[in-house]
Amino acid sequence: MKSKFPNKLFLILVACCFFTRTISAQVNTQLIPTPKVLKTSSKMSDIQSLNFSKVVRNQLSEYMNWVDSWVMPKGDSENLRLERMENLEKAEYTLKIKKVIEIGYADREGLANALSTLNQLWIINDGHFPEVEIIDQPKFGYRGMHLDVSRHYFSISEIKKYINQLSLYKMNKFHWHLTDDQGWRIEIKRYPKIQEIAAYRPETLIGHYNDNPQKYDGKRYGGYYSQAEIKEVINYAQARGIEVIPEIDIPGHSSALIAAYPELSCHGRQIESATKWGVFSDILCPTEYTFEFLENIFTEIAELFPSKYIHIGGDECPKDQWKSSEFCQSLIKEKGLKDEFELQSYFIRRVERFLNSKGKSIIGWDEILEGGLAPNATVMSWRGVKGGVEAAHEKHDVIMTPTSHCYFDYYQSVTEDEPLAIGGFIPIEKVYHWSPIPEALGEEFHQYILGGQANVWTEYMPEFIDVEYMAYARMMTLSEVLWGRNVPSLEAHAEILLSHLARLDNEGVNVANHLLDLEPVFSVDKIEGVRVIPHGLLDSLNIFKQGPEDDRFVELKANEGLPLNRAGLYKFKATTKEQYGSEMQFEFMPHKGNYASLTLEHHPSDKYSGNGASSLINGIEGYNDRYGGTEWLGFAGTDFIGHLEFTDVIEIDSVEFKFFKGEGQWIYLPKEVIVYAINDGVETELVRSTAINAEDKICKLVFPINVQSSKLKIVARNFGEIPEGKQGAGNSSWLFIDEIVIH
């Protein structure tokens, strides 16, 4: 287990909670998400179980297995009353618990929300109901969690566990990513080779995609859900207020399907399901045969899933095979299409027309905008919010799920011992500060933003405990954001979250708890040099440090900056009364850049802006195996141009650079690095190098320059467009840079 809870300390916490419960506050009303209005007498009601009449049982019939799963009704005296109330709005509910439990609801969703709250109150009060009066309603109607079961397969009982957590935290959409290059996971009765071939892959990449060389496990892997199992999940979710939205990803991400039915491709060759991650050139060919095949598949899907939506993917569809296919080129001419992007739109539109005829609406990833949107499509905006904004301007519904805030496969902590993840960095704080409505979107378009969703891609989550670790803590914060009616301060949210994580940990769920982690915030000053403030989410933290000058941990005043004067290892840890967090540490390697200022001509991406420009001259190096966090700066498609200024003319022997290479994540080394000295406004070129390469993920360059100057200008030219045949071909590449060491 990778849980961050030190078990002994956790027991102390539980004991403390129990102790405080028995002597003082009896009730816990710290719900996630926080209700719009909650009043409590701070007393526990006498209600021990739910007893209700036949009428109520009928009203609840859709929810029966849910209610039965947590409180068995017994006895005769009625204590649960339900009333449909005309004056409530969509998804709104009222809940009053005193002598009896009274729920008012406007619609099915409102009732589901009320029952979810009732369930959570009962759970967080150890099987009791506190006296409360609640009026509540979500801000966003679409509150989604996605799960990729293609990269790794999870059992039906694990899927149900996932749904339980979604339901408890009022996430109301489960986006089930059922198909991809690495395996097709849903039974299609008409096409048995899907079960025999597409559901399996010959082996699986182990370690990170960017490892050189890549390694494989040599073991056949796979599995699929029968339609009966899928139905079981749909019913289970429905009973918990959740709509299951299946994704059948077309026309790209189709290697597994083509492995089973090569005639669906343009080349007709036999291929295998993919054994590594990324984007593959094998895509579906837009022939009549393919459309008929897909219509047969979607007929089964539409019959199976009661959801309004079917997600048809549409993302990451390389066009090389369409470009070289005579059939596709003549189809483009025949239909009067401009290019392969319009051909993709033609493809999606045909599938949409078919699904609309079955009473379904489609959702597609934002690539479906590229050759023109299908008339009724909802856009899921993942490559930032740009696609979502564009779709909203076209009066299409939008679900926001940008990689910057909603990719829960990204790292959530800067601590060194995090389980291997794809990359990136999305801590709780980042999720908390997110809104699905982009600031720049005009108010008249807000109505098109249905809500938001977090995506859980499972390349690096082979087991379900990995999913628990990556998804749940951040999901709770996302739930608060999307419910959005009465969001507590970040500190208050973190305190509440801590108790929810403690409960889950106690139940044996492998939740990540990074709430006591410290993140170093560095500053660099021309006169004073480097200072660090260890920053924690919680208000009441005791922070300890052990620097190279200390022989043990000593307490540091909260928020007191610590000047870094000596080279060596610095360690920090935080405690509350009951727990301590993981240790945060870094190695400080002083150099002349610590007494400089660095200004940048281009901003790094918001996603990868570290502690700002000074991250590059603070004497701290980012990790060698990942690029999120406080040190690496990432530039999307732009050059790095930095102006380094010292207070006086100094002697500079050499300049050293560190770049990250991760071509699987579109991160390329610069094509050129140039260093200039600037004296009296005159630029003198000192170095120009194009020989930039690295076997592994890290490229370090040292340039002797032997110059006296107070200013340097440093340029690292972005690699530019990603070449054909590589992941992300045709897109602009990322440039990642860390420490610029001045000797």
Ligand code: ACM
């Ligand atoms: C995606 O992450 N390819 C939607």
